[in-house]
Amino acid sequence: MEIYKGLASPMLDRLDSETSHVIVREALHFAETFPGGLKIIEQFAYKRKRFLDPKLRVQVCGIEFDNPLVMGAGWDKEGRAVKGLWRLGVAGVEAGGVPEYPQEGNPRPRQFVVAPGVIIQRLGFNSSGMNKVARNLSRYERCGIPIGIQVTENRDVASSDTPEDHAKACVAVTQKMYHIASWFTLGLSSPNTPGMRRLQGKRWLAPIVSAVFGAMEDMGGRKPLFVKIAPDLTWEELDEVIEVASAYRAGIVASNTTTNPDIKAKYGERWRYERGGLSGDDSDFRAMSTRQIAYICRATGNGLPVMGAGGIKDTPTALEKIMAGALPLQIVSAIRGEGLTVFGRINRGIVEFMDREGVKSLKELVGVEANIHSVA
Numbered sequence: 001m002e003i004y005k006g007l008a009s010p011m012l013d014r015l016d017s018e019t020s021h022v023i024v025r026e027a028l029h030f031a032e033t034f035p036g037g038l039k040i041i042e043q044f045a046y047k048r049k050r051f052l053d054p055k056l057r058v059q060v061c062g063i064e065f066d067n068p069l070v071m072g073a074g075w076d077k078e079g080r081a082v083k084g085l086w087r088l089g090v091a092g093v094e095a096g097g098v099p100e101y102p103q104e105g106n107p108r109p110r111q112f113v114v115a116p117g118v119i120i121q122r123l124g125f126n127s128s129g130m131n132k133v134a135r136n137l138s139r140y141e142r143c144g145i146p147i148g149i150q151v152t153e154n155r156d157v158a159s160s161d162t163p164e165d166h167a168k169a170c171v172a173v174t175q176k177m178y179h180i181a182s183w184f185t186l187g188l189s190s191p192n193t194p195g196m197r198r199l200q201g202k203r204w205l206a207p208i209v210s211a212v213f214g215a216m217e218d219m220g221g222r223k224p225l226f227v228k229i230a231p232d233l234t235w236e237e238l239d240e241v242i243e244v245a246s247a248y249r250a251g252i253v254a255s256n257t258t259t260n261p262d263i264k265a266k267y268g269e270r271w272r273y274e275r276g277g278l279s280g281d282d283s284d285f286r287a288m289s290t291r292q293i294a295y296i297c298r299a300t301g302n303g304l305p306v307m308g309a310g311g312i313k314d315t316p317t318a319l320e321k322i323m324a325g326a327l328p329l330q331i332v333s334a335i336r337g338e339g340l341t342v343f344g345r346i347n348r349g350i351v352e353f354m355d356r357e358g359v360k361s362l363k364e365l366v367g368v369e370a371n372i373h374s375v376a
C-alpha cells in the first residue's frame with residue numbers, strides 16, 4: 001500500500017486544507033534536517049526510490065533538469081522543503097511567490113479542497129518576505145537542485161498606479177534572490193491580490209520585465225525570466241504578454257488558477273462567487289491552460305520557452321502539455337489529489353511512452369500537437 005495515500009492522506013483530509021498542506025511541507029523540512037531523513041522521505045516516493053532515467057533530461061534556457069517535472073509556485077512558498085521535494089522526484093522547485101516584505105495574506109480559511117484533487121484558494125501571497133525566504137534557501141546553495149524564484153509584490157504595491165513602483169518592488173526581490181535563483185518567474189497573475197492581474201497588460205509588464213532584466217545585468221548577467229499568466233486572459237491580452245516576452249526574450253508560465261465562475265460552480269453553486277482561484281483535476285481548467293500553451297506555441301513558431309501548469313496529474317495530462325508546447329511542467333494540486341508518488345509515476349509513464357513510440361528526447365515532443373487545441 002502507498003503509505004501516504006493509504007494512511008496519511010485520509011487523516012490529512014479531515015483537516016483544513018491549508019493546515020494539512022503546511023503539515024506535509026514541514027514534515028519534509030523536518031526530515032531534511034536530520035541524518036538519514038532524506039532516505040526516509042524517499043520511502044514515500046514512487047516505488048520508494050527517486051525515479052530517474054537519462055531519457056527524461058531536459059535543458060531549458062540553459063538550466064539542466066533531470067526530468068521534466070518542477071514543483072510549481074505556492075507549494076513551497078518559504079523555500080523550506082527543496083531537497084525533500086527533489087527526493088520525491090521533482091527536478092526543481094519554484095519557491096514563492098516572494099514579496100519584498102512579510103505579509104499575512106487573506107484571512108483564513110482561504111484554501112479549500114472542493115473535490116478530490118481540485119482546490120480553490122485565495123491565500124494572497126502569505127509570506128515571511130524576501131529576507132527570510134533567502135535565509136531559508138541559503139541551505140540549498142551548491143546542492144545542485146535548480147531553484148526558481150517567483151517574484152511578486154506586496155499588496156500595497158500591487159494597487160499602485162505607477163509602473164515604477166511595481167518595477168522597484170520586483171527589482172528588490174530579484175536582487176535579493178539573484179545568487180540563489182536558476183530562474184525567475186514574475187508572479188503577477190494571482191487573482192487573490194486586488195489589482196494584480198492588470199499588471200499582465202503591456203503598459204505595466206514591459207517596464208517591469210525591463211527593470212528586472214536590468215537588475216540582473218547589474219548583478220552579473222541575465223538569468224532566465226518567465227512571466228506567469230492567468231488562464232482567464234483573453235486572446236488579445238495573451239497577445240500582449242507574448243509581445244512583451246518576445247521583445248525581451250523572456251519565457252511564459254501557463255498558467256495560474258482560474259476565477260471562471262462556471263468552472264467553480266461545477267463543485268456546488270456556493271463556490272460560484274467565492275473569492276479565489278481554482279486549480280487541479282478539472283478538465284475545463286486543464287483545457288484552458290493547454291489551449292494557452294498551444295496558442296503561444298503557434299503564435300511564436302515554438303519560439304518561446306513555456307513552462308506548463310494546470311491540472312497535470314498523470315502521464316497523459318503531462319504529455320498533453322508537452323505536446324501543446326510546454327517544457328518543463330509545473331505541478332501543485334496533484335500532490336494533494338494523487339499523493340507523493342505522483343512525480344515518479346508520471347515520469348515512469350513518460351519513459352514508457354517514449355520507448356513505445358521511439359522518442360529519443362522530450363524536445364522532439366514539444367508542440368507536436370499545438371495545432372489540435374483550438375482557441376474556442
Ligand SMILES: Cc1cc2nc3c(=O)[nH]c(=O)nc-3n(C[C@H](O)[C@H](O)[C@H](O)COP(=O)(O)O)c2cc1C
Nearest residue numbers: 072073074096097255256279280310311331332333
Ligand atoms: C495552494 C496553492 C498556492 C498557490 N500559490 C501560488 C503562488 O504563490 N504564485 C503563483 O503564481 N501561483 C500559485 N498557485 C498556482 C499554481 O502555481 C499553479 O499555477 C496552479 O495551481 C495550476 O497548477 P495545478 O493544477 O497543478 O495546481 C498556487 C496554487 C495552489 C493550489
